[in-house]
Structures are given as structure tokens and as C-alpha cells.
Amino acid sequence: xxMRQIVCLAGLGALLACPAWSDIINGSFExxxxxGWSVGAQxxxxxxxxxxxxxxxxxxxxIHLWSNGNLHVAQNFDFxxxxxxLAFDAWIEGDAHAVASVWEHTxxxxxxxxxxxxxxxxLDLSRYSNQTLAFAFEVSTDRDTDEGAGxxxxxxxxxxxxxxxxMMLSFGLVTCAVRIRRSVL
Ligand SMILES: [Ca+2]
Numbered sequence: 001x002x003m004r005q006i007v008c009l010a011g012l013g014a015l016l017a018c019p020a021w022s023d024i025i026n027g028s029f030e031x032x033x034x035x036g037w038s039v040g041a042q043x044x045x046x047x048x049x050x051x052x053x054x055x056x057x058x059x060x061x062x063i064h065l066w067s068n069g070n071l072h073v074a075q076n077f078d079f080x081x082x083x084x085x086l087a088f089d090a091w092i093e094g095d096a097h098a099v100a101s102v103w104e105h106t107x108x109x110x111x112x113x114x115x116x117x118x119x120x121x122x123l124d125l126s127r128y129s130n131q132t133l134a135f136a137f138e139v140s141t142d143r144d145t146d147e148g149a150g151x152x153x154x155x156x157x158x159x160x161x162x163x164x165x166x167m168m169l170s171f172g173l174v175t176c177a178v179r180i181r182r183s184v185l
Contacts, residue, residue, distance in 0.1 A: 096148025
């Protein structure tokens, strides 16, 4: 077997065998608490709870504000590379706003337009490689007379179905198969 074929097989093996991230810990809050998450400072007018219900399983995160302020839950995770995204389900109620972000260092991408209906949102991870990323969901209110809440559930890594990427992978598999076949003949 030629060196080029060995490299080809090794590359495919690495692509298929290596995980591209460390799992989001307790992304659906099914431990019924914030295991794996960090929670911002709480006070008499804001609190973060894991409560029954949600979009996945039996529990979800609920951030409740009774006055102006903000409160977040966050988690770091390691991401290697690949056509993946961080997906989550969220919705807000009352006077609350929310922002959900994923970032490394200072480069961030965010979702801000949450509505009252549980909806799945996606943040593209394919631009990152070999680094620890952070995900945070922050709920805020503007005035001291405001009251509102944000809900979060089912935070997970999903594959982005990009036709171009799949085509490249398919082309790579075909190329390797042809090279191996030629070496056999
Ligand atoms: Ca859940």
C-alpha cells in the first residue's frame, strides 16, 4: 500500500472516530438542577430555577426577574472542528428580554429575537476549531416595574446538514475508494 493510500485511510479514520466536541453537560436539565452549569448572582428580585416542563424530558431552566436587572446561566465546552451547531430551545414571557450567545475570547454570535412560543434556535460552530467555547443564556429587564422570565431547554450539539460539506466528504470517500481499488487491481 502506498503512503498516499495510508494517509487517505488514516484521515478517514480520524474523521469518523474522533468526537468533535465535549458533550454539553446536563443540556436538558434532566438532573432537576444546574449540574454542569454556572449561574449568575441571584438576589431577592431574580432567580434561576430548574422547573418541571419544557420541550425535552421533564425539566427545564427558568430565569425569573421581578425588577430591572439580568441573570444568566452558562457553560463552557471544548470544540474541535466540523460542520456542527449548538442548538437550544427557548422562549420568554412578560417584560423580559433574552440573549443567547456562543463565543470564544471576544468573537461572539448571538440570538436575541426570542418570542413567547418555545422555538429551536441554532448557533453555527463550524467557524471554530480546537478551542473552548462558552454558551450563555441571559435574561434581562429594563425598568424596576418590569417582571418577566426566560425559559431554556434541550441545549445540544447538532450536525449542520450542509450539502457542500457532505459532497466534499462523499468525494473524499470515493477518491479513497478508487485509489484503494486501483491498488488492489
Ligand atoms: Ca429538559
